[in-house]
Amino acid sequence: SGRTRLYAANTAAADWFRAQLASPEADAGRRFLGERGFDAGAAAHFGIGYAPKGWNGLRDALKAQGFSDDEMLAAGLLSQGQRGAYDRFRGRVVWPIRDITGQTIGFGARRLFDDDNGPKYLNTPETPIYKKAQVLYGLDLAKKAITRDHRVVVVEGYTDVMACHLAGVTTAIATCGTAFGSDHISVLRRVMGDDSTSGEVIFTFDPDAAGQKAALRAFGDEKRFAAQTYVAVAPDGLDPCDLRLSRGDAAVRTLVETKAPMFEFVIDQRLSGFDLATVEGRVGALRATAPVVADIRDQALRPGYTRVLARKLGMDLGEVTPAVERAARASRASHHDTGPRQETSSRRDAPRHTGAARHGARTS
Template sequence: MAGRINEEDIAQIRERSRIDDVIRGYVQLRNAGGGSLKGLCPFHDEKTPSFTVTPSRGFYYCFGCGEGGDVITFLQRQQNLSFVEAVQVLADRAGIVLRIDDDGQPGQQPGLRKRVLEANQAAQEFFSGQLDSAEAVEARRFLNGRDFDRAAAQQFTVGYAPRHGQALRQTLRGKGFDDTVLKAAGLIRDGGRDFFTGRVLWPIRDSAQAVLGFGARRIYDDDRLPAKYINTPESPVYKKSHVLYGLDLARREIGRRSQAVIVEGYTDVMAAHLSGVTTAVASCGTAFGEDHARLLQRLMGSSDGLHGEVIFTFDGDKAGQAAALKVFKGDHNFTAQTYVAVEPSGLDPCDLRMQQGDAAVRELVARRVPLYRFVMSNIAKSYDLDRADGRLSAAREGAELVGSIRDQSLVTQYLRELAGVLGMDVEDVRREAQRVARRGQHAEPPRNEPPPEDAASSPDPDWPRPDDPALRLERDTLKLMLQFPLTFDTAWNAVTADDFTHPGYQAVFRLISSVPFGEGWTDQLRSQAPNDLVRQLLVALLVEPLLRVPDEGYSLAYSSRLRLTHVTRDIAQVKSRLQRTDPLKDPTGHRAQFAQLTELEMLRKKLQSVSLG
């Protein structure tokens, strides 16, 4: 989607989408008292409910796995959606028409996106129905010839566009769609003629199941368009670099298995899924690119790069080798490991299934090899290894390949493999790799890598335990501040960050004290949190129940107890320094420390009194 969703619309969606109503569609919730609900966490296996929902604050949090957020976050996590997709789903659910703010461009017509999606859905139903018509005999013959029966066509909602130039337009106009919407959706051309005519069609959906556009294949020799495949033109909802065919079917399995299999066409996706490879997707009308990579990376949710895998299916010919090399050059877009599944016979998954059955397609994916190894073997083939200069050139190019491997513990093993492929001494290959590494140290860092997080603003990586008795006072005070901020004065009852001993709690308080209280305060806190740890800790403190509903006196007593513990620590430190100071040798220092101790003792008595209410 071009532009940004209007912030007021997002706020309205959060307001009108009750988090407990949305979550009840996935989790059985029970009353836990104090205005909270509990259930079994949908994000990890557990027997005792630790998943807490606080409808009054619009947040959920699991005290077992640490997942937390608002209604939009929940839908993102549960359905493997992007932020925009989750907002769109909730907007449709609440009947809210989203406004799109385009930077420096006229805003999109309000409600156009929703109408385009509705038109696409109506078109998909029309096309699917036409597949059973008498005219569609050639389309059915095409599918049957690729071993796709009627059940398969229904599973993938394959359709047929009639050869009549305005069949779709007339049908959808009868359903209330005007030409402006149909043209914006890419369903009709400027003259009013249907965009797709006389072709087999596949609906292209996003991970939220919305129909974004269509892919169509030529089946008639007299088709006026010579291209074998055509796709929906760019529209308010269809951007070819952002969509993947089969994503609606594969998204859950991609997330569950942290695996994505990239095939080349619509029938290949069908063949893969029918064969049991349920993580298969394909790009639509364009080469697999960076945006596709980011989309898959989000769905897989693999952050360490060693557990997820992206598998590309290529032919073993020169075109397949060139495609593999192109993917390898963009391999930095993934944190998952990348592989290549090559069919030596040159058959694509659809033809492979037809000739050798479902098991052969599964075996193709199972025989995957690391992308680096596939490219490395092809590098070796491109040089004359019988010549010393050929081996050296291959070693240099291969060393660059090895230098890009993420798991550095495997580099030594891969260097041995490269040396074996080239017939060289492993130490000679290692020296070439070291030269490459030295050159890389002087290169500019990749632009797509985020800057290092400011250590001063980052809390301790150790998560503060909710049941730690030593930190209970700090945790409860922050819960009061976040859940009942109006029971504190504007200076947070004189509490400071130094009153907290855990870096995580210190970071949360600094955030609280830096964001002025007002409408949407908790949303602002989350958006301005310095990192995910603070953000998740913030949500946990917002939903964790309190012992009682506080008033100003209760909050003042709690904050005074927190300050009292800090003052008590300071008194102990001053007493220790005072004992080590000789009043005869350093009378000035001794008097200053005695005065400081007296002042602290007075403050301690005052705080003791207030803390007792």
């Protein structure tokens, strides 16, 4: 069938790219990997390859194996120009992106050369078998550990997934050039068996503004996981790849263990926008944060986190508790109005993020 040929073309391309990584021209690719702490064994484990700079290397190799231009175009391996089809990936380190069964369905490729005017990271376009909204890099390697541990660590880039796995955090996965979204959650829920509250989803975010926005966006959809959701932010804002390079494997494992509940992270983010030294600032901050505590799924935890919020605000518990109760009533009313929510989630783009902190509660 057509789909079978697309899988076959991607598999053949993955084999060819992998072989090219040993070529003299791929020295820049090997150096890129080496500088990030990845040796030949690591490259082989993740099936990393190299796309040569020429326009027709892959095309000629796959033609010799009986694949047509139309099949390679449909698989996202070639691009169409005015003068005909040409290799989509050129002069780049290439990661094979596989589905949950381990079949190669596409590629992510990183620019290596200064004269390359293309994007830093280039992915396979949408094809009949590659849907970026559903694809999670590393899931084929992580699925067993995710199912066993009821835990998943969401990092940002291909190299972060590699660093985590090599450091022993084998539940790490990443999105491929798109935000973490509802389809990704559906995929993860199936793998985690996310019908209980015992699971953990740990997001690693950059501590910069974009990373904080990503965390808030993820929190907005976090309700769709039954699992407890956490945020990990590494010391000095290092992503897992850089953290492993500078501080070793143990630091990566510690990053994941020292996680903070997602809603606590969100509370701190929201409070940072107010001047708590003023009455007006405290009242505004209470309005902004009461709904976060009201949304904590486990009602037994809510009073304790109401006290935490009161302490952070420097307000009396008698002022904070009614605000949380009002927010909970408003949330129930709006939930009732809109009907049951769909099961799903959200997060930020492309290669690179990070994560830190404590033990967790869940939100609804």
